[in-house]
Amino acid sequence: MSSSVSREIDSRDSAYCRKEKSLGVLCSNFLRLYNREDVRTIGLDDAASKLGVERRRMYDVVNILETVGVVARKAKNQYTWKGLEEIPWVLEQLKEEGLRENFNATICSITTRVSNDNEYKGLLGLNTTGDDYSSGSSKNKNKRDKSLALLTQNFIKLFLCSDVDSILLENAAKALPGDADDATALRTKVRRLYDIANVLSSMGLIEKIRHPDSGKPAYRWLCWRGKANNKVDAASDVNEPKMSGFGTDITNYCFKRKREVTEVDCKSSQERSWQTHDGLIELEPNSDGEEMKQHTKHLPKAIEFGPFAPISVSKVEDAANKRARQIQDLENLASTYRPQYRNQALCDLFTHYMEAWKSWFVDAVGKQQMQRIC
């Protein structure tokens, strides 16, 4: 087809590398490009040319980012940068919505904790009308029922409304609304789930793992999941601070460390985060002296951000303490787990974040000690 022709042409100039073209990399680049103080609006064409991709791919990334609240469509060709700090709120909404729609019942049938699970018996009554985008209903939802966005929402709901360890994309495709009997449709849906999973992975919301028993690739949620999950009280949830452990780690590079950190975070955060954490996130004026973005005033109190943190959140003092105990030797860790990246871009990214993290860490711990003394 013409695509292969263009690839041939491409490869004459420079070696074609499929991985470098992935939506995940594109998403990372997108976030690196626009996760800045001075960004308000994003032009699609501008983004496409800066990122060196065709317009069509921007739609893919932007649609997914839109469903987690990072950007919002403003006008034709134009998006508003909302920021990563929106993610926790959107997740919260998605979870509430998912619980209302009985996603927690659905998920039981696709959990991969059960080995050799091929039974999807309980896929009852999944509400296909995921079109009501949040109780706020302030969004224009006319196009909300389109596939990629809706599929993203539903995929996330599967994680948020359950406590499953991991989900196979194939199972997710079967469980999510749509024609589960049509093999072609299912294949297409799995393709889309791959796209979505790549983007969510690049943001550190999920990670790809191998299922210990079946060895099959699956995805694991890394981030805040909310309090009660599917079994406990949803009632006590209401007025408490919700978020913690958001994107606790850097994507794709360190499964072992993730286990160490995120399991602590994901589990104990369930208790920890519901306490009051006044002042956990210390907001700092940015370097320009410009005032903080409007979002920060209502930031949840105990969020830890992943590979991409909101620019307005510069210090997480309490987290520093925990990290101080969990991670004794950064250099060691970095060198131990670095090789997980095969992709040069990711390697660079990883290095970049390690450097950033290191300086932040030193700074945060230093500050903490200063406060003690004073």
Add this chain to the structure above:
DNA sequence: TTCTCCCGCCATTTT
């Protein structure tokens, strides 16, 4: 081989 998922055609929607 199977798993992944990029790529761009073309239908649909918006301007």
Add this chain to the structure above:
DNA sequence: AAAATGGCGGGAGAA
């Protein structure tokens, strides 16, 4: 009518 969106699945790279 033209431009903007984005569903969709072929088929090639990766594992």
